Amino acid sequence: MGIFGRIKDIAAADVHRLLDQVEDPVSMAKYYIRQLEEQIDKVRAALEVQIAAEQQFDVLIARTIQVVDKRSRQAKLAVDRGEEDIAKLAIQEKLHHAKLHQTYMEQREAIRQQMEALREELGRLIDLRRELNDKLTFLMARMNAAAALRATARTVPAIDAGRISRGFDQMEQKIMRLEASTLAYQAVGQPTSRLADWSEQDEVQAELDSLKAAKQQQL
Numbered sequence: 001m002g003i004f005g006r007i008k009d010i011a012a013a014d015v016h017r018l019l020d021q022v023e024d025p026v027s028m029a030k031y032y033i034r035q036l037e038e039q040i041d042k043v044r045a046a047l048e049v050q051i052a053a054e055q056q057f058d059v060l061i062a063r064t065i066q067v068v069d070k071r072s073r074q075a076k077l078a079v080d081r082g083e084e085d086i087a088k089l090a091i092q093e094k095l096h097h098a099k100l101h102q103t104y105m106e107q108r109e110a111i112r113q114q115m116e117a118l119r120e121e122l123g124r125l126i127d128l129r130r131e132l133n134d135k136l137t138f139l140m141a142r143m144n145a146a147a148a149l150r151a152t153a154r155t156v157p158a159i160d161a162g163r164i165s166r167g168f169d170q171m172e173q174k175i176m177r178l179e180a181s182t183l184a185y186q187a188v189g190q191p192t193s194r195l196a197d198w199s200e201q202d203e204v205q206a207e208l209d210s211l212k213a214a215k216q217q218q219l
Helices: 001-013 014-018 025-081 084-155 161-218
Strands: none
Touching: 025 084
16 A cells, blocks of 8 residues: 555544554654645646646647638648648648647647646645644643643652641641730730729729828827
8 A cells, every 4th residue: 555545544544543543643644645645746747737638739739720720721822822722731730730730639628637736736746735734833832731730740749649648737726815815815805904003093092091191190
């Protein structure tokens, strides 16, 4: 089976499934695309040759038409002049070029049919190349993502989510205890301060009363 047959098999099958089975699917995909591009170049070159051949036949057909018309006029003129031998030669050449014209027309038609087939094949190959390039892009994205995940798994240690969650719970409980302790201190400390103020005022008043009594005794 030729390369073009293998490429058609790939296009008909699931490209992702086939490429995933090889050791290096990206390199394999690029390999097939390169071969496909080579086939496209060959078809395009063949089409160019056929286009050139069609142009050559266009020229040949135009020339034979000119010759047929010219020999027809010469034959008629020779008959008018009574030059029968010259008329026969003109008619013979006219018929010869008329047959050439028919042959050229048939050959040009065959070339045009081949050109049409080549154009269809070229368009199909170009579409296939576009499809494979799109799949290659997606395949490379998959490969890069898989490589990144593998590298991450190798370099980053496994995370114990349960241990981290328990650590956060312990931190939250510690903060809650600290908050409760602060509220308790505020609630107890403020009345104590007020009582201390009252005790100090009583002592001041008692001391003042004692001084006043001592003064009265001196009087």
